[in-house]
Amino acid sequence: MSPTSGIILSLLLFSSACFSLQTKDLPRGNISPKIVGGVEVNPQFKYPWMTGLFYGGTSANRQFCGATVIDSTHIMTAAHCTLGTPKDDVKAQVHRHDISKTPSSENGQVRDVIHMIVHPHYDTEWVNNDIAIWTLDSPLTSVTPVTLDTTGNYASSGTTVRTMGWGTTTEGGNPSTKLLQVDLKVISNTQCQFDYSFNANITGQMLCAGTSTGGKDSCQGDSDKFSLYFLNFI
């Protein structure tokens, strides 16, 4: 191959890189499910694979999403946490509980992100295949990866499930600095599609969960109710 063709190849590579780096719009509508109730995870660090994703340059103190450790160099999160997020501005923090403290005071592990792999069929309009895997710059030490459901047998409707994160605990309030958990029940996709009607397309790649009581518990303006907005839970 001649040097000239090498240069042409490099230019082609560069142009395609620029094209593919264009960020996409976030999903339309409000992407924050709301959940009633929420308690602090006890004991602390009970879920060693729980990861907080932070942005904000070198200080990286703004938590915006959750993730789980799936092996020593990979974490799994939602695709919507990835798009529009420059990887140079993001840090993954493992072994965290109270994020108002410094990572070192909790023996937290902080890593840079070197790759973000978004599901190739991620659909920004209907938010289908909302999954991404990020690669960390160096392996985590002494971390237990989460066990993943590979069979589909774990999430039948009516099953109690638990979700964790540093979300908002009161309407319009500040996000919790401590890791919270809340228990929910899996709702069948049929029921979920019925609930959402034409506002969402509930595919087989989706799983719905809510409070067992249903009703109008956690709406905005329900000032006597305790509501939890899950923008950044896992």
Added chain:
Amino acid sequence: MIVNGDTSPVQVGIVSFGAGCGDRDYPGIYSRVSEFGDFIAAALADSIHLFSFLFLFLNNNDNKIKQLIIVLASNVKMEVHVMTLLILTNVVVWMVGLEIFVKVPFFFQQINKINNKINISSQSIIKSWIHSY
């Protein structure tokens, strides 16, 4: 989102989206982890930075060095990244234009031979990717 939170947690979901507050109770919607086994396996798989090794391969005339590149390429960890694959197709299209595409299938053939040993076929990743577009 996990089941058996107090005993042996298994992750079943990833928080995705949900309607804001309306006059009805909308459940939260999660990605169903069990549906993404293939994606997760592909993303974690040992593979290669195909395009960079392809570049090296095509720039070397010494057969011994080519062999070495193939061996190296098969053992380096790669992320199955959409961008990388996008670049790869551009390279292939460009090579067809320059009539040196004969070398490309040969490269993949060699890579596949070695990749089969480490339990991954780059061809299958590429095939599934091409299928998706």
